[in-house]
Amino acid sequence: MRKYIPNQHGAWAMLILPFLFGIASSAGKAIHIPLFICWLLIYLFSFPLLQGVKTGKLQRxxxxxxxxGLLLVPFVIYLIIAEPALIWFVLPLLPLFAVNLYFAKTKNERALVNDISAIIAFSLIIYPVFYVGQGESWRSATELFLLSALYFTGTALYVKTIIRERNNARYYYxxxxxxxxxxxxxxxxxPPLFVPLLILLLRAAILPKTGITAKRTGITEIGFSVMLYAAVLILYF
Known part of the structure; x- marks a missing residue:
């Protein structure tokens, strides 16, 4: 099953939260269901592809x-027929995925640049979700894109202070x-989200000093993601 199910737990929050932000900035529509399934399948397809490039064993x-790939094709065809403009939203993802392929090929996928490239790619899903949801304020969608990208970049830095850079004081600061x-x-x-952002600051400052484990970090990150989403729903709109 390790070939089928991604083991990057933080990526699941990056997969889901920006999608929910896109719905929050527009309105829930029936087309969001096949769009999310397509988005999920793209992620599931990219995982073994990157692993194959990394190991040089695509056949494996x-x-x-x-x-x-077979599951993905009918959803792609349906979405292109239903909303042809969705093709344009794919274009910015291509160079970002090329960066991921490069770092996979060089076996340096833990590099921060690689993380940020993936974060931007995941966050960009806000725009097609907003579009098919017939949202009215592209400014709000862009603000939520920035919130997503900034939040997950901070999370990448924070998680590294607990796992790979836990003894690196410079990285902590x-x-x-x-x-x-x-x-x-x-x-x-x-401005309405200052308190949740302050909580995230306290998280980054305090939790690495507590000896928290990687597993508990993953669990608490689910809570922080839920907190941010709830704050957007309650305070932002």
């Missing part, structure tokens, strides 16, 4: 690639400084 991942700037920028960009 042929079965999951064929399975997800970079993470805290980033979250401090994020909270300060939030006063201008997302």
């Amino acid at each position: 991942y042929a079965k999951p690639l064929k399975l997800y 970079i993470s805290v400084a980033y979250h401090l700037l994020f909270a300060a920028a939030g006063l201008v960009l997302f």
Whole structure:
């Protein structure tokens, strides 16, 4: 099953939260269901592809690639017929995925640049979701795109201070400084969300000092993602 199910737990929040932000900035429509399934299948397809590129053994991942590819095709065809303009939203994803392929090929997928490229790609789903939901304010969609990208970039820094960079004091201070700037920028960009951003700052400053495990970090991140989504629904709109 390791060939079929991604083991990058944080990616699931990046898959779902920006999609929900897109709905929050527009309105829930029936077409969001096949769009989400398509988005999920693209992620599931990309995982064995990247693993195959990393290991140089694409044949080893042929079965999951064929399975997800076959499942993906009818949804892609349906969405293109239903909303042809969705093709344009795919174009910005291509160079970002090329970056992921490069870092997979060089076996350096833990690089921060690779993380940020994936974060931007995941966050961009807000726009097609907003579009098919017939949203009215592209500014609101863009603000939520920025919120998503900034939040997950901060999360990538924070998680590294607990796992791969847990003994790196410099990395810890970079993470805290980033979250401090994020909270300060939030006063201008997302004033109603200042309190949740302050909580994220406290998370980055305090939790790495507690010896929290990677597993518990993953669990708590689900809670922080839910907190941010609830704050957007309650305070932002």
